[in-house]
Amino acid sequence: GEDVEQSLFLSVREGDSSVINCTYTDSSSTYLYWYKQEPGAGLQLLTYIFSNMDMKQDQRLTVLLNKKDKHLSLRIADTQTGDSAIYFCAENPRDTGRRALTFGSGTRLQVQP
Amino acid sequence: DSGVTQTPKHLITATGQRVTLRCSPRSGDLSVYWYQQSLDQGLQFLIQYYNGEERAKGNILERFSAQQFPDLHSELNLSSLELGDSALYFCASSVVGAMNTQYFGPGTRLTVL
Secondary structure, rough: OOOOOOOOEEEEOOOOEEEEEEEEOOOOOEEEEEEOOOOOOOEEEEEEOOOOOOOEEEOOOOEEEEEOOOOEEEEEOOHHHHHHHHEEEEEOOOOOOOOOOEEEEEEEEEEEE | OOOOEEEEEEEEEEOEEEEEEEEEEOOOOOOEEEEHHHHHEEEEEEEEEEOOOOEOOOOOOOOOOEEOOOOEEEEEEEEEOOOOEEEEEEEEEOOOOOOOOOOOOOOOEEEEE
16 A cells, blocks of 8 residues: 655754655655645645656755665755745655555654754 | 645634635646645545546545536535544646646635534
8 A cells, every 4th residue: 555654753953954754655656756834834846856766956955765665865955944844755656547646744844043 | 836726715614514615726737636634634635637527536525526627727515514624625736747746725724613
């Protein structure tokens, strides 16, 4: 079955790097996504990675994918207080009958000034 | 701003009532997805429409239904509401393809009293 797991909480100091981890189970997933949700807001697409890539960098964000272990991580460099939010990883299963995303439970990132 | 709009932003109603949530996808996106976000269940896929036709169903209750109109906007109808239906309801849209990147609206917060 499909299951995406994330740790619930991460606290870092401003200026440090944050690493948010995610494990997924569907090895057929073609794309994996990271979304950010600020309080009272919708989900903002941050970045994505194609399953044949190991790494993708986008400004302060670095996504690492380990397909063998089905492990995905999001690194935020120079974390700022504005990065405080809930971060969701999501997979897009290849199941042709369904194109919906399967989300993890979200990691709440708290950035201490 | 993702380009996906949802109305209303907040909705407060009583048990047993029926409500309609509305979503307008991004210009050019043919596919619309509905998700429910609650504290105990996390983000769950409800239903997907593509160009007016139902494409996939997730954990959608029989009391809930949806449709997508010729102008591609979608409505989610929730009836015989129960306290447990209180949640954030998100709509997302995408151009269906291999990548299937989904852009989310700001959500409708439903409170059932």
